[in-house]
Amino acid sequence: MNKLFVTGLLIFSALNVIGQAKNQVKFTAKITNRNSDTLVIKGNDNFKQVIPINKKEIFVASFDAPKGFYVFSDGTESSRLYLKPNSEVNLTMNAKEFDETIVYKGKGVDESNFLAQQALRNEKFEEAFTKEPAEFTALLEAKKKEDAESLEKGKFDPEFVTAMKSNFERFTQYSLENYERAAKANKLTGKPSPDFDYENHKGGKTKLSDLKGKYVYIDLWATWCAPCRAEIPYLQKIEEKYHGKNIEFVSVSIDKLKDNEKWKKFVVDKKLGGIQLFADKDWESEFVTNYGVTGIPRFILIDPNGNVLKADAARPSEPELQAQLDTLLK
Structure with a gap:
């Protein structure tokens, strides 16, 4: 929750x-x-x-x-x-x-x-x-x-x-x-995840389907969201711990289009790692609505086959996440 x-x-x-x-x-x-x-x-x-x-x-x-x-x-x-x-x-x-x-x-x-x-x-x-x-x-x-x-x-x-x-x-x-x-989110467990095709901070666009073959941990967040920002230090530590493992960390901003430059600056200023993406229609983005997202931060865990492991996954700050990743990536 x-x-x-x-x-x-x-x-x-x-x-x-x-x-x-x-x-x-x-x-x-x-x-x-x-x-x-x-x-x-x-x-x-x-x-x-x-x-x-x-x-x-x-x-x-x-x-x-x-x-x-x-x-x-x-x-x-x-x-x-x-x-x-x-x-x-x-x-x-x-x-x-x-x-x-x-x-x-x-x-x-x-x-x-x-x-x-x-x-x-x-x-x-x-x-x-x-x-x-x-x-x-x-x-x-x-x-x-x-x-x-x-x-x-x-x-x-x-x-x-x-x-x-x-x-x-x-x-x-x-x-x-x-x-x-x-x-609604629980019904997605074990089924193919909805896809996305979003702007990548490093240039071009990235699809979720591009990452098949790896576990994918997705963070839905926004620059204005204080609880989202509070999770960033924990997420950075998680990324560091599992660097080189078979997992990608993807952060998807649902900031409004007018705040795109603000998002870009935030990513640079805070030295955010992983794959940094910008959703196409903020809260109304198809990927977001397909998961029934009504509050952020929201975390999603996808398996290497592109199927949903956890539609509402543990936060980086919760010990439960590391325990699960340790099991999956051992």
Whole structure:
């Protein structure tokens, strides 16, 4: 299951409070195994608060922030939080177990703790997408009940409750759509993969059928996609490890045509390896629609005969991928 599915459903607009005289938030974070010396909080209307670490290795800042939903990032991963005027937010976590260890203490943090726990519930639900239709439906209904009961138990801001109820509805709808997508992708397993014929960054065009005789690991991505960019360092390490083996690594950008030059520059600036291709019609490209792609990054694994091994393969950052490649390429 694509993690973008889980995180993407919690993107909200900030809930601005008209006439609020004082919007200041006091924010403190103590993070072990941190990925960066800077925390960044982003919100609606281009809100951005950069918080550097101090000499005591704590992130501390006071800033004005309208009531609403925000995202904080440690440079590698991100999570949602809810800020209210006059809040005193004290965050602790272990960056090596990012989502699992987030705890907020202080004033006005109940909503943020709810979001942290909700993210874990959503992630756990990913297992449901491997189940048969009847079991998937039962698990989805159970989750809907658990979400509603968890929201009712808390004493949350009324606007937060309204937003979360709307989010639950979107989650249900998106879950149903993605289950159908996953079912469509699974039907491709063992069958000949749809082909493509795309612009190659090095010149000319490349077809998937040109690569028969080798395993092919395909990365569907875009320059604007943050989760896609986060996978790049891991993909580069995978490419290095299996260099010279019977496998090709193919990255297919689904950026819009107007961003073709941006894609070319990105490939050069980031020193991207493998075979770098540019899809012909972004999201509407036939190869993309044939695989039922609704979110990126998306990874696909093809065998030397051109048949689909995994229509929704593991990410480079997931140990599962290396385990599978080790078996295939031994």
